[in-house]
Amino acid sequence: MNxxxxxxxxxxxxxxxxxxxxxxxxxxxERIEAAxxxxxxxxxxxxxxxxxxxxxxxxxxRFSMPLVLINIPSPIAALPGRRxxxxxxxxxxxxxxxxxxxxRLHVQPGIIPPEVSHAAAETTFIANLHHAADAAAIDGINIxxxxxxxxxxxxxxxxxxxxxxxxxxxxxxxxxxxxxxxIYHMQIxxxxxxxxxERLLPRIGHxxxxxxxxxxxxxxxxxxxxxxxNKIDALGYEGWIGCEYVPVAETLxxxxxxxxxLS
Numbered sequence: 001m002n003x004x005x006x007x008x009x010x011x012x013x014x015x016x017x018x019x020x021x022x023x024x025x026x027x028x029x030e031r032i033e034a035a036x037x038x039x040x041x042x043x044x045x046x047x048x049x050x051x052x053x054x055x056x057x058x059x060x061x062r063f064s065m066p067l068v069l070i071n072i073p074s075p076i077a078a079l080p081g082r083r084x085x086x087x088x089x090x091x092x093x094x095x096x097x098x099x100x101x102x103x104r105l106h107v108q109p110g111i112i113p114p115e116v117s118h119a120a121a122e123t124t125f126i127a128n129l130h131h132a133a134d135a136a137a138i139d140g141i142n143i144x145x146x147x148x149x150x151x152x153x154x155x156x157x158x159x160x161x162x163x164x165x166x167x168x169x170x171x172x173x174x175x176x177x178x179x180x181x182x183i184y185h186m187q188i189x190x191x192x193x194x195x196x197x198e199r200l201l202p203r204i205g206h207x208x209x210x211x212x213x214x215x216x217x218x219x220x221x222x223x224x225x226x227x228x229x230n231k232i233d234a235l236g237y238e239g240w241i242g243c244e245y246v247p248v249a250e251t252l253x254x255x256x257x258x259x260x261x262l263s
Contacts, residue, residue, distance in 0.1 A: 012233055012236070012237065012238040013229065013232060013233050013237060013238070013239070013240075013241055013261070014041045014042060014239070014240050014241070015040055015041065015042075015240075015241055015242075015243055015258060015261050015262065016040060016041070016042040016043055016044045016068050016069070016240045016241065016242045016243065017031075017035035017038070017040040017042075017043050017044070017242075017243055018043070018044050018045070018046070018208070018242050018243055018244040018245075019031035019032065019035060019043050019044070019045050020044075020045050020046035020047070020048075020244075021046075021243075021244055021245060021246050021247075022035070022243060022245075022247065022251045023035065023251050024251075025250075028045070028048060028050070028051045028056070029051060029055060029056065029059045031043070032056075032059045032060060032063055032065055033059065033062075033063055034251075035065065036063040036064070036065050038251075038252060038255060038262065039258075039259075039262030040065075040243075040262060041065075041066075042065055042066045042067070042068045042240060043060075043065055043066075043067055043068070044067065044068050044069035044070070044240070044242040044244070045067065045069075045070050045071075046070070046071045046244075047070070047071050047073055048070060048096065049073055049092065049096065053095065053096045053099035053100055054099060056096075056099075056100050057099050057100045057101070060100060060101075066101070066102075067100045067101070067102040068102065068103070068104060068206070068240045068242070069102065069104040069105075069106060069144065069180075069206055069240070069242060070093065070096060070097060070100075070102055070104075070105060070106070071093075071105075071106040071108060072086075072089055072090060072093045072105060072106065072107050072108060072132075073089040073092060073093060074089055074108075074110075075108035075109065075110035075111070076089070076108075076110050077107050077108060077109045077110065077124075077125055077128045077129070077132075078109030078110055078112060078121040078122070078124050078125035078128070078158045079109075079110050079112070079113075079116070079121070079124065080116060080120050080121065080123075080124045082124075083124070083127075083128070086128050087128075087131065090107075090128075090131065090132050090135065091135075093105055094135055094136060094139070094141065097136075097139070097141050098139055098141075102141070103140060103141050103142060104141070104142050104144050104178075104180075104205065104206055105132070105136060105141055105142070105143055105144065106143075106144040106145075106146060106180055107128070107129065107132050107143050107144070107145065108146075109121070109125050109157070109158035109159065110157070110158060111154060111155075111156040111157050111158075112156055112157075112158050113156075114156075121158055122168075125158065125168065126168070126171055126172055129143065129145075129168070129172045129174070129177065130172060130174070133172065133174035133176050133177055134174070136176060137174070137175075137176050141176070142176045142177070142178045142205050143174070143176055143177050143178070144178055144179075144180040144205055144206055145159075145165045145168065145169065145177060145178070145179060145180060146165070146179075146180035146181075146182055146185070146208075147159050147160050147161050147162055147164060147165050147182075147185060147186070147189065148160060148182070148185050149184075149185040149186075149188040149189050150189075151188055151189070152188060152213075153185070153215075160185075160189050161189055161190060162179065162181070162186065162190065162196065162200060165179055166179065166200075166203065169203070178203065178204065178205025178206065179200060179203045179204050179205060180204075180205065180206045180207075180208070181197065181200065181204045181206070181207045181208070182207070182208040182209075182210075182244070183207065183208065183209045183210070183223065183228070184208070184209065184210035184211065184212050184215055184223075184244075184245070187212045187222075187223055188212060193223070193228060194228060194231050197231075197232060197235065197237075198235055201235055201236070201237060204237070204239070205239065206239060206240055206242065207232070207237070207239065207240070207241045207242070208241065208242040208243075208244045209225070209241055209242070209243060209244070209245065210243075210244060210245035210246075211223050211225070211245065214246075215245055215246055216245055216246055216247065216248045216254070217243075217245050217247055217248065217254040217255075217257055217258075218245075218257040218258075219256070219257045220248060225257065229241075229261070243258070
């Protein structure tokens with residue numbers, strides 16, 4: 001297991017606990033408190049829609065924890081024939097984002113059925129992103145686009161590389177579209193993490209981490225997180241890194257890797 005070294009003085013990155021994968025033995029609201037007590041400076045959630053937005057907002061305020069990212073309810077943004085559902089879910093997600101003062105909304109294109117052409121999916125996705133980005137911009141919310149690996153986790157997902165996501169961003173042409181860079185997924189798909197992150201840093205609006213293989217906590221796999229996190233900081237990244245991993249055991253028992261960054 002890679003041993004974590006203390007980060008340099010003036011460390012700028014902020015770790016957010018993904019409360020959809022961490023502290024899952026607790027109800028969602030209580031996970032916010034658990035994350036705060038563990039030393040995290042913020043939280044992110046995949047789909048918090050089973051819990052009232054005002055209850056989430058109250059807990060966030062009580063523990064001075066920003067909610068830095070949520071996902072739209074369903075991964076359907078590139079599926080032809082689901083436009084009405086997407087528009088409704090986009091409204092719901094933006095309402096949650098406003099209520100909780102969350103400034104990042106991950107819009108997922110989804111897994112494309114074999115009978116749907118890539119061109120049709122792309123046309124649908126671009127139209128839906130125009131709507132989502134314009135609606136989100138009113139409240140200063142960024143729309144996040146994340147390539148997800150199609151080798152292990154999501155075969156058939158609309159995009160799986162950073163180049164594919166950047167192409168969509170360029171076609172949509174909205175300033176509040178940002179790349180969500182998940183280190184775990186990109187280790188599987190692209191590797192060369194440090195140079196890739198350095199090249200893409202101006203377009204990255206959020207990052208996430210997990211180790212590979214297994215998507216567990218850093219130190220359980222092949223990624224040299226002590227070196228990589230310090231490198232990301234040295235590049236000047238001042239944003240959030242969401243800890244979206246599945247702990248090997250209890251969340252707290254697996255936080256040894258993070259202690260230098262949470263203290």
